[in-house]
Amino acid sequence: GDSVTQTEGQVALSEEDFLTIHCNYSASGYPALFWYVQYPGEGPQFLFRASRDKEKGSSRGFEATYDKGTTSFHLRKASVQESDSAVYYCALGENNYAQGLTFGLGTRVSVFP
Amino acid sequence: AQTIHQWPVAEIKAVGSPLSLGCTIKGKSSPNLYWYWQATGGTLQQLFYSITVGQVESVVQLNLSASRPKDDQFILSTEKLLLSHSGFYLCAWSPDRGGNTLYFGEGSRLIVV
Numbered sequence: 490g491d492s493v494t495q496t497e498g499q500v501a502l503s504e505e506d507f508l509t510i511h512c513n514y515s516a517s518g519y520p521a522l523f524w525y526v527q528y529p530g531e532g533p534q535f536l537f538r539a540s541r542d543k544e545k546g547s548s549r550g551f552e553a554t555y556d557k558g559t560t561s562f563h564l565r566k567a568s569v570q571e572s573d574s575a576v577y578y579c580a581l582g583e584n585n586y587a588q589g590l591t592f593g594l595g596t597r598v599s600v601f602p
Numbered sequence: 603a604q605t606i607h608q609w610p611v612a613e614i615k616a617v618g619s620p621l622s623l624g625c626t627i628k629g630k631s632s633p634n635l636y637w638y639w640q641a642t643g644g645t646l647q648q649l650f651y652s653i654t655v656g657q658v659e660s661v662v663q664l665n666l667s668a669s670r671p672k673d674d675q676f677i678l679s680t681e682k683l684l685l686s687h688s689g690f691y692l693c694a695w696s697p698d699r700g701g702n703t704l705y706f707g708e709g710s711r712l713i714v715v
Contacts, residue, residue, distance in 0.1 A: 493680065497680030521702045532692050578646065582702035587653045589636050589661070589696075590704055592646040 491516040493593035495578050502531045502569055510564040510596045512553075512579035512582060520581040522546075522555055522562040527576045536577075574600045603652060604629040606627040608707040610691050613682050615714055621709045625693030633695040635676040637668055640690040652676060688714045 496511040514522065521540045525533040537546035539555040539562065546553055551566045562579060576597050580590040615621060627633055648661045652669035658668045660699045665684060669677045676693055682685040689710055694704040 491652075515658075523703070530709075530711075532709045535703055535705060538703055587634055587651060587696075588659075589638075589648045589651050590646075590702065596644045 491581055491583060491591050492493065494583055494593055495579055495593040499599070501601065504570055504600055504602055505568045506600075508564070508566040508569045508573070508598065510577055510579075511520050512562045512564065512593060512597070513532045514560050514562065514579075514581050516581055516583065517558075518559075518583055519582050522553075523580040523582065524551065524553060524562070525553045525578045525580060525592075527595075528577065530602050534577060549557065569598070569600045571600045571602050573599055604695070604705070605695060605706040606631075606695055606705065608691075608710050610710060611708070612711040613713070615712065617685055617714055618682050621678075621680050621683050621687070621712070623693075623712075624690050625676040625678075625707055627674050629693045630674075630695065630697070632673060633697065635670060636694040636696070637676065637678050638692040638694060638706075639664065640692060640709075644689075644690065648690065649678070683714045685714050688712055 492515045494513045523538045526535040527533040539546040542557040544555045552562045553562045576595045578595045578601040579593040581588045613692050632655050636651045638646045640646050650657045654672040655673050666680045690709050692709045693707045696704050
């Protein structure tokens with residue numbers, strides 16, 4: 490079945506550091522890829538998506554590029570702030586849009602002042 | 603603008619007791635609706651989805667059931683709670699076309715004792 494692997498379970502950074510969270514996927518078709526962010530006690534918030542090879546998604550200073558060759562969609566941000574502390578989820582959705590998304594295990598990001 | 607509301611916000615229930623969680627979406631007709639479950643510190647596990655009134659598809663049941671009695675309402679229930687039902691239940695909606703992107707509610711926290 491389809492799956493998403495996030496390499497980092499936890500990341501600790503200082504403000505203004507560069508953030509990278511690695512996301513690799515396995516799918517039989519040509520899925521859409523997503524990043525979500527979840528703050529404590531809240532539902533996940535949609536950050537952005539990409540649907541085609543080499544397409545870049547971005548929002549709030551975060552960005553990721555769909556790479557079909559390496560089956561990856563790594564999340565990056567050049568300069569993190571304390572307010573970026575949250576759990577980040579990579580997800581994929583198959584072409585049958587009704588069936589929902591498959592999420593990775595999540596990466597907890599802690600940014601210290 | 604679309605809004606999604608879940609109720610109750612939180613519940614503490616006894617093992618063996620019944621449960622009903624609800625979700626209402628306003629401002630969007632004929633949305634696809636989804637239930638996800640999240641264990642504390644865990645990822646998002648899809649439970650059910652529905653593309654129309656009266657039609658619900660199960661992904662992982664976990665001894666739960668779901669119903670869609672109205673276009674804008676999605677209900678998650680069980681007659682007998684288990685300790686393993688504890689967690690965070692999230693309702694989400696997706697446009698009926700244009701696919702995939704999920705927008706989550708604020709969630710319902712359930713503690714089974």
